[in-house]
Amino acid sequence: MDKLMINRAGPLKGEIRISGSKNSALPILAATLLADSPIHISNLPHLNDITTMLALLRCMGVGVTVDERMSVEIDANAINDFTAPYELVKTMRASILVLGPMLARHGVANVSFPGGCAIGSRPVDIHLRGLEAMGASIEVDEGYIRARSDGRLKGAHILMDTVTVGGTENLLMAAVLAEGRTILENAAREPEVVDLANCLVAMGAQIEGIGTATLVINGVERLSGCHYNIMPDRIETGTYLVAAAATRGSIRIKDTREDILEGVLLKLEEAGAHIETGLDWISLDMKGNRPRAVSLKTAPYPAFPTDMQAQFTAMNAVAEGSSSVTETIFENRLIQVHELNRMGANISLQGNTALITGVETLKGAPVMATDLRASASLVIAGLVADGTTLVDRIYHIDRGYECIEEKLQMLGANIRRVPN
Numbered sequence: 001m002d003k004l005m006i007n008r009a010g011p012l013k014g015e016i017r018i019s020g021s022k023n024s025a026l027p028i029l030a031a032t033l034l035a036d037s038p039i040h041i042s043n044l045p046h047l048n049d050i051t052t053m054l055a056l057l058r059c060m061g062v063g064v065t066v067d068e069r070m071s072v073e074i075d076a077n078a079i080n081d082f083t084a085p086y087e088l089v090k091t092m093r094a095s096i097l098v099l100g101p102m103l104a105r106h107g108v109a110n111v112s113f114p115g116g117c118a119i120g121s122r123p124v125d126i127h128l129r130g131l132e133a134m135g136a137s138i139e140v141d142e143g144y145i146r147a148r149s150d151g152r153l154k155g156a157h158i159l160m161d162t163v164t165v166g167g168t169e170n171l172l173m174a175a176v177l178a179e180g181r182t183i184l185e186n187a188a189r190e191p192e193v194v195d196l197a198n199c200l201v202a203m204g205a206q207i208e209g210i211g212t213a214t215l216v217i218n219g220v221e222r223l224s225g226c227h228y229n230i231m232p233d234r235i236e237t238g239t240y241l242v243a244a245a246a247t248r249g250s251i252r253i254k255d256t257r258e259d260i261l262e263g264v265l266l267k268l269e270e271a272g273a274h275i276e277t278g279l280d281w282i283s284l285d286m287k288g289n290r291p292r293a294v295s296l297k298t299a300p301y302p303a304f305p306t307d308m309q310a311q312f313t314a315m316n317a318v319a320e321g322s323s324s325v326t327e328t329i330f331e332n333r334l335i336q337v338h339e340l341n342r343m344g345a346n347i348s349l350q351g352n353t354a355l356i357t358g359v360e361t362l363k364g365a366p367v368m369a370t371d372l373r374a375s376a377s378l379v380i381a382g383l384v385a386d387g388t389t390l391v392d393r394i395y396h397i398d399r400g401y402e403c404i405e406e407k408l409q410m411l412g413a414n415i416r417r418v419p420n
């Protein structure tokens, strides 16, 4: 298995472009199952998770045509198998997102039960309870969720007791073809949920309250094809900005959006970054200064995203001063701390809070990560460490970052992929 080899090369400098959002693309690909004519999707990121979702659609008989620029045409009419098998679901939990659309359109769905994962147990109870409230019958049998609906799903008033991105998306996709009105309360407001809702509207769905915590959906009888362009990836954007801040660099990021990164940009300014933004670009300049430590707590959008926590922890490890980073969304998402300490960081864990005392420099070491964003934090640590850092298990990083080493090389980093 390949590794990433990183040697310190000074501040990141230059310009890169951001790819389409993975976490928008996954539900939008699942939503194509709802349409009765082909859908054309562009700006898909070239990532393993996207390949897995396309493989899942294909194995159900769906027609998928990808062109060389990662635009894809999907014709869901050819579907002939309503099963999302264990082999695919185990590699990507987001496969659960086909449950709502399949059930809404065909009245049947068998989806392998997604297990826990490195960052916590991640149940799907809210997805299932919501679908039951819409009239579905659900059994869990031999590791599979077997959902059935006698005729169309029925609109319902659903209060989700935890803010869940995937749960909101699954229920939204089920509600757009249900009979009557569905009200989803305490809905996730993440930009990726908004992107999905906008795509559904382009397909003919009737949704009010997009971007708020209450979504009101008037079910329609059919949805049809459209052309949809996936929004830029805010977490990829944030990761490169933090990498630049940690290395005291100055970079410009294009094909992105500042309006969906507010919580992250505020923290970067607190760390001493000079940020400028335009319609589709963000620039960050540390003016050669060491970042200042920033304390933070993760929470649902628009607060600070859990998917940016690990990267800020790495920056804080080399920042001036002390900070605390509290994770409130997932129970086991500070695991990168042990690897950072092996590189010379001074971080202690108290429950779900990391207490970080910034050190001048880290030392390169062989490290390995157990999830996507933790891997990104180890790459950031490698960029500021003396000596060589070898990041193992980079299949995690390939799930969420398109061409990470090429993009970092364009910013002057000394990073390359090496065979084991």
Ligand code: UD1
Residues within 6 Å of the ligand: 023, 026, 093, 094, 120, 121, 122, 123, 124, 125, 126, 127, 128, 162, 163, 164, 165, 166, 167, 192, 306, 307, 329, 330, 331
């Ligand atoms: C999505 C993102 C992931 C991000 C997370 C939180 C995708 C593909 N992934 O994951 O990158 O870190 O949002 O922003 O978009 N929960 C329940 N019951 C449920 C569902 C969720 O208790 O039925 C809990 C989870 O265990 C977790 C919290 O709710 O503690 C939030 O999880 P959720 O928002 O559902 O995360 P995902 O959609 O899996």
